Amino acid sequence: MTNDEWGLVRNKLQKAVGQNNYTNWIEPLEFADLKNGVATFLVPTNFMGNWVDRNFGDKILHQMVGEGLKVSRLDFAVPSKTATAKLAQASDETAPAVAIARTNHDDLPGAPLYDRFTFDNFVVGKPNELAHAAARRVAEGGPVTFNPLFLYGGVGLGKTHLMHAIAHEMTTRNPDLRVVYLSAEQFMYRFVQALREKQMMDFKQLFRSVDVLMVDDVQFIAGKDSTQEEFFHTFNALVDQNKQIIISGDRAPGEIKDLEDRIKSRLQCGLVVDLHPTDYELRLGVLQNKVSTYREQYNGLVIADGVLEFVAHRISTNVRVLEGALMRLFAFASLVGREITLELAQDCLGDILRASDRKVTVEEIQRKVSEHYNIRLSDLIGPKRVRTIARPRQVAMYLAKHMTSRSLPEIGRRFGGRDHTTVMHGVKRIDELKGADDQIAEDLELLRRALEA
Numbered sequence: 001m002t003n004d005e006w007g008l009v010r011n012k013l014q015k016a017v018g019q020n021n022y023t024n025w026i027e028p029l030e031f032a033d034l035k036n037g038v039a040t041f042l043v044p045t046n047f048m049g050n051w052v053d054r055n056f057g058d059k060i061l062h063q064m065v066g067e068g069l070k071v072s073r074l075d076f077a078v079p080s081k082t083a084t085a086k087l088a089q090a091s092d093e094t095a096p097a098v099a100i101a102r103t104n105h106d107d108l109p110g111a112p113l114y115d116r117f118t119f120d121n122f123v124v125g126k127p128n129e130l131a132h133a134a135a136r137r138v139a140e141g142g143p144v145t146f147n148p149l150f151l152y153g154g155v156g157l158g159k160t161h162l163m164h165a166i167a168h169e170m171t172t173r174n175p176d177l178r179v180v181y182l183s184a185e186q187f188m189y190r191f192v193q194a195l196r197e198k199q200m201m202d203f204k205q206l207f208r209s210v211d212v213l214m215v216d217d218v219q220f221i222a223g224k225d226s227t228q229e230e231f232f233h234t235f236n237a238l239v240d241q242n243k244q245i246i247i248s249g250d251r252a253p254g255e256i257k258d259l260e261d262r263i264k265s266r267l268q269c270g271l272v273v274d275l276h277p278t279d280y281e282l283r284l285g286v287l288q289n290k291v292s293t294y295r296e297q298y299n300g301l302v303i304a305d306g307v308l309e310f311v312a313h314r315i316s317t318n319v320r321v322l323e324g325a326l327m328r329l330f331a332f333a334s335l336v337g338r339e340i341t342l343e344l345a346q347d348c349l350g351d352i353l354r355a356s357d358r359k360v361t362v363e364e365i366q367r368k369v370s371e372h373y374n375i376r377l378s379d380l381i382g383p384k385r386v387r388t389i390a391r392p393r394q395v396a397m398y399l400a401k402h403m404t405s406r407s408l409p410e411i412g413r414r415f416g417g418r419d420h421t422t423v424m425h426g427v428k429r430i431d432e433l434k435g436a437d438d439q440i441a442e443d444l445e446l447l448r449r450a451l452e453a
């Protein structure tokens with residue numbers, strides 16, 4: 001990798017991690033070299049190397065792979081020790097950053113799989129039990145029954161984790177299986193590259209030669225016409241050969257804007273399962289699970305009673321944020337050499353706790369309301385004016401006004417580009433109705449509770 005290429009990756013990372021994290025953690029990294037798939041960075045201290053590795057390693061790796069760099073592992077080294085560390089084949093102080101594995105076929109175009117994204121490390125609770133069961137079933141192999149398996153849900157709820165777990169399980173059971181996992185963005189990148197280099201036949205052959213194809217974040221190809229076209233043909237060719245396909249998206253196939261109808265209907269042909277937002281029990285389970293792994297790493301750290309419960313209760317955004325919070329607690333407590341108490345957690349997690357307080361998004365409200373009234377999300381947002389749709393729409397607008405910090409025009413935009421006066425009217429109408437109509441009052445209460453859960 002040249003310094004220019006690292007510059008490009010850094011620009012992308014700046015957007016991905018935010019300015020503060022970028023200045024504190026990414027900017028100080030000094031790129032040293034990239035050899036045999038290992039990218040080495042120099043860092044001022046081991047603590048910093050470990051921190052960057054744990055918190056941003058995945059992202060750095062993904063952006064590098066996205067830029068077409070042949071990298072499968074990151075390494076962080078403190079300058080004075082670099083030479084000896086390398087001689088000693090990576091000292092344990094600068095432990096390898098992201099543990100990843102590839103499937104056994106070097107010719108395949110997939111992205112790396114994270115070692116820790118396994119079924120064993122996946123905590124199952126009510127919100128994800130169906131997705132987990134479907135993933136397990138597919139991973140067991142046997143006759144292809146759900147094709148494709150479509151997993152969808154909000155950010156950081158475990159879609160990628162489950163896909164990697166399927167890939168691990170399948171390749172453990174059958175090491176010869178040609179399993180490819182990649183993001184829709186990487187699919188597009190490969191496709192464009194093949195077009196540019198006039199290698200389309202190779203591209204087609206490669207993708208049609210796999211046994212299992214997994215494409216993450218499929219919404220990325222919406223609106224990108226030729227990529228969609230190619231994806232459609234690849235998909236059909238594999239289904240015709242009875243090969244398993246697993247796709248993830250941030251919403252149900254029918255709700256992805258600018259995705260061609262024929263692709264939507266293809267995606268709906270198999271099993272479509274939803275990863276719901278976490279509930280308290282699942283969050284606590286994830287934290288307990290993580291604590292047991294951190295304990296080995298941060299030997300001797302004590303965590304006071306009630307801290308995990310506090311964190312599970314207060315941070316309900318998603319599992320990624322939850323993990324980040326726990327990681328920060330352990331790193332901080334080990335730095336200052338103190339027990340992790342409730343006070344320490346409150347101090348150290350202030351920003352995350354505040355951000356989590358504003359957690360509900362208009363999109364979540366829309367989803368919950370459409371589920372509650374059993375109407376389609378596209379109708380809730382769309383132009384229909386019949387009472388059975390218009391009333392739930394007003395309920396959703398009312399909740400958006402009261403549970404998010406969005407302004408009326410912003411809410412209007414999210415409801416199919418409606419004017420702010422329409423939102424204002426809707427909010428007012430529900431305000432009146434909730435005093436007079438018990439059913440509406442009960443609906444509001446139920447929805448509010450579900451959204452705050």
Ligand SMILES: Nc1ncnc2c1ncn2[C@@H]1O[C@H](COP(=O)(O)OP(=O)(O)OP(=O)(O)O)[C@@H](O)[C@H]1O
Pocket residue numbers: 117121122123124128153154155156157158159160161162250286319320323
């Ligand atoms: N049920 C779970 N048990 C344990 N860890 C989980 C669980 N759900 C999510 N995680 C962890 O949370 C983090 C985010 O999960 P993942 O990357 O799979 O999210 P995602 O749904 O693919 O989100 P995105 O849409 O942002 O890609 C990962 O570190 C993952 O291991």
